[in-house]
Amino acid sequence: MRCTISDIARIAKVSKATVSRVINNKSEGVSPETAQRIREIIEELGYRPNSLARSIANSRAKMLGLVIPDITNPFFPNLVRGIEDYANSCGYTVFLCNTDNNPEKEEQYLLSLIDKRVDGIILVSTTSQSCTLEQLNKYNIPFVLVDRPLTNEYIDLGVYANNYKGVYTAVEYLIGCGHRDIAFLGGTRKVITTTERFEGYRDALRDANIPLDKSLVKFGDYSIASGIAMMEKLIEEKAGFTAVMAGNDLIAIGAVKALRHHRIKVPDQCEIIGFDGIELTEIFDPAISTVVQPIYEIAIESAKLLIGKINGEITSSRKIIVEPTLVLRATTRNNKTQE
Amino acid sequence: MRCTISDIARIAKVSKATVSRVINNKSEGVSPETAQRIREIIEELGYRPNSLARSIANSRAKMLGLVIPDITNPFFPNLVRGIEDYANSCGYTVFLCNTDNNPEKEEQYLLSLIDKRVDGIILVSTTSQSCTLEQLNKYNIPFVLVDRPLTNEYIDLGVYANNYKGVYTAVEYLIGCGHRDIAFLGGTRKVITTTERFEGYRDALRDANIPLDKSLVKFGDYSIASGIAMMEKLIEEKAGFTAVMAGNDLIAIGAVKALRHHRIKVPDQCEIIGFDGIELTEIFDPAISTVVQPIYEIAIESAKLLIGKINGEITSSRKIIVEPTLVLRATTRNNKTQE
DNA sequence: ATTGTAAGAGTAACCGGTTTCGTTCAATAA
DNA sequence: TTATTGAACGAAACCGGTTACTCTTACAAT
Incomplete structure (x- = not known):
């Protein structure tokens, strides 16, 4: 049966305090013999301390919350893995929450994490302004934002990719290859990263003195289906373009599929660059070809930040911007990786 | 600041018991006016009950453990999603644990889940016999096995795909198409599912009076790289085959890549069928073409089983076998789905 | 022989809730 | 008017741990 610290204490004929000391390896105050005896009893009975009880006693749960839109989106498994790995190595376990980009679900999950008094939260937020964050602040729960910045006064820890520069570099590359009619197929306008990426595109064109052609710019969402739809529309509208900057890899894949369906050769007739660098792009x-975000590194960095904050090692505000890399593969003609 | 039930009680000038009654909507014993007043104070102070404390008080954590090999493996995100969705709808949150097929990690995670006194565990196990399960049993923590059966006396709840029949049907289909030289590219022999799938292959050949050609059978692991390697070997050995049954979809993809690399046309010169039906196969x-396991359904079913057991609705042993479906796509010649 | 000190261990309060049981008091029945 | 009843609520024990504080006792120093 389930046994408790009292059971162990009773059997060992000592007090709970002594057993607790042994459990926590506080050698002071316990003779080696007593400790040994208690350890044997613990071993024999297969006793495991109730970590919930410990958590409430010392108000440290050793648990983290991880709130993401959807684990089914190929961008996230690696992020989750990295965070879980690092957290685990520090003795933390992590709760996974999928919000489906639904602000209500996000809210509900955050509250649930507050209720559990997790030590910290890593959040890829859907909403651009969550009032629950106020609550987090009130309950003094540290959190770090990943991927998507929020416009909120409480934010002080974050890890973001340099979306602007990533796209800028890619578009600059395309321009350098001689393209002037470059389409942009963006994701949902609801998230700020979409805007950042678009601005990278816009400014790269501007800096090359290429006027922005609005008919070459589409927005949808970050899915293959949307990539197909946007490209179909582009083709239908007989837009003249020779290259495409996609808002993410899924859109890029969708675009490739649509182009192929119309017998337009990639990269011969149209070069395409994606964004994110999910595994799928290699497969x-x-x-x-894509702008690769070092997802695992982002994950580790964010977990490190969070746990640093929890341990009080980080007190100031800190934003980490990671630089993505342009990786050229088969959807661009010159298949070598840029520096 | 963080406030507790005592704070609320003090401010409302009632006892903790009364506040507790209000929190739990136990209308008996609290006048509507008092309840209302307390609710207002709770609202105003943004008080949230500590669910850890509640958990230990009524020894129900409302938490589930989910132990899988690797979320990065495209088979698992959907499983995780399904389980999380169902659990969440029942008020449970879930801990995600990645074991990397490492028995030690699995052991460690299971212990950690026991320590947290989760209400139940869903386990895709690495080891074929885990002694920690004994511990689970001892601590009376229900668990359900998914995907991979274990040879252990404590197992009584499980959801598995009919691997044998899935492969049997697929190979039978290939034979029906006239193939006699069908290769089998299996995954790691460490998991029982590999054997089950192989046996489906073996028996389908046997029942068609086709002798098993050992040179057409390879084992590796469940990855694209392994699929490529096995296929390369097959080609190198100049094995004469006209169709391939792959141990899973990643192997199938690897095989396709290798074949294409050798300018062997799929499906014209070689038909291939995978297993699992991960999204990637469509993309x-x-x-x-693949034998599709209804992953999301498996997920829901296993969560349902677990929660049923937790609620005491399920008392007997129960194994659910889900039947996979052969879905024919572009790696087989006759692109229509079998019944 | 007396005092001082520190190691070993126990007592009890505490963490933040739930729940049983008992008390108070007003409304109703006799 | 008194007994009965039940609604409203509080006191206190409990869940399973941690920890500040106290008490013994043995041993060294004076």
Whole structure:
């Protein structure tokens, strides 16, 4: 049966305090013999301290919350893995929450995490302004934002990719290849990263003195289906373009599929660059050229930040911007990686 | 600041018991006016009950453990999603644990879940016999096994795909198409599902009076790289085969890549069928014909089983076998789905 | 022999809730 | 008017741990 510290104490004929000391390896105050005896009893009975009880006693749960839109989105498994790995190595376990980009679900999950008194939260937020964050602040729960910045006064820890520069570099590359008619297929306008990426595109064109052609710019959402739809529309509208900057890899894949469906050769007739660098881009045939975010590194960095904050090692506000890398593969003609 | 039930009680000039009654909507014993007043104070102070404390008070954590090999493996996100969705709808949150197929990690995670006194565990196990399960049993923590059966006396709840029949049907289909030289590219022999799938292959050949050609059978692991390696070997050995049954979809994709690399046309010169039905099979070009496991359904079913057991609605042993479906796509010639 | 000190261990309060049981008091029945 | 009843609520024990504080006792120092 389930046994408690009292059971162990009773059997060992000592007090709960002594057993507790042994459990926590506080050697002071316990003779080696007593400690040994208690340890043997613990071993024999297979006793495991109730970590919930410990958590409430010393108000440290050793648990983290991880709130993301959807684990089914190929961008996130690696992020989750990285965070889980690092957290685990520090003795934390992590709660996974999928919000489906639904602000209500996000709110509900955050509250649930507050209720559990998690030590910290890593959040890829859907909403651009969550009032629950106020609550987090009130309950003194540290959190770090990943991928998507929020416009909120409480934010002080974050890890973001340099979306602007990533797209800027990619578009600059395309321009350098001689393209002037470059389409932009963006994701949902609801998230700020979409805007950042678009601005990278816009400014790269501007800096090359290429006027922005609005008919070459589409927005949808970050899915293959949307990529197909946007590209279909582009083709239908007979837009003249020779290259495409996609808002993410899924859109890029969708675009490739649509182009192929219309017998437009990639990269011969149209070069395409994606964004994110999910594994799929390597697997897909043709392998997608893309702006790679170091997802695992972002994950580790954010977990490190959070746990640093929890441990009081980080007190100031801190934003980490990671630089993405342009990786050229089979959807661009010159298949070598940029510096 | 963080406030507790005592704070609320003090401010409302009632006892903790009364506040507790209000929190739990136990209308008996509290006048509507008092309840209302307390609710207002709770609202105003943004008080949230500490669910850890509640958990230990009524020894129900409302938490589930989910132990899988690797969320990065495209098979698992959907499983995780399904389980999380169902659990969440029942008021449970879930801990995610990645074991990397490492028995030690699995052990460690299971212990950690025991320590947290989760109400139940869903386990895709690495080891074929885990002694920690004994511990689970001892602590009376219900668990359900998914995907991989264990040879252990404590197992009584499980959800598995009919691997044998899935492969049998697929191979039978290939034979029906006239193939006699069908290769089998299996995953790691460490998991029982590999054997089950192989046996489906073996028996389908046997029942068609086709002798088993050992040179057409390879084992590796469940990855694209392994699929490529096995296929390369097959080609190198100049094995004469006209169709391939892959141990899973990643192997199938690897095989397709290798074949394509050798300018062997799929499906014209070689038909291929995968297993699992991960999303990638639809995205990949050519779309992979595969034996689809209803992953989301498996997830829901296993969560349902677990929560049923937790609630005492399920008392007997129960194994659910889900039947996979053969879905024909672009790696087989006759692109229509079998019944 | 007396005092001082520190190691070993126990007592009890505490963490933040739930729940049983008992008390108070007003409304109703006799 | 008195007994009965039940609604409203409080006191206190409990869940399973941690920890500040106190008490013994043995041993060294004076």
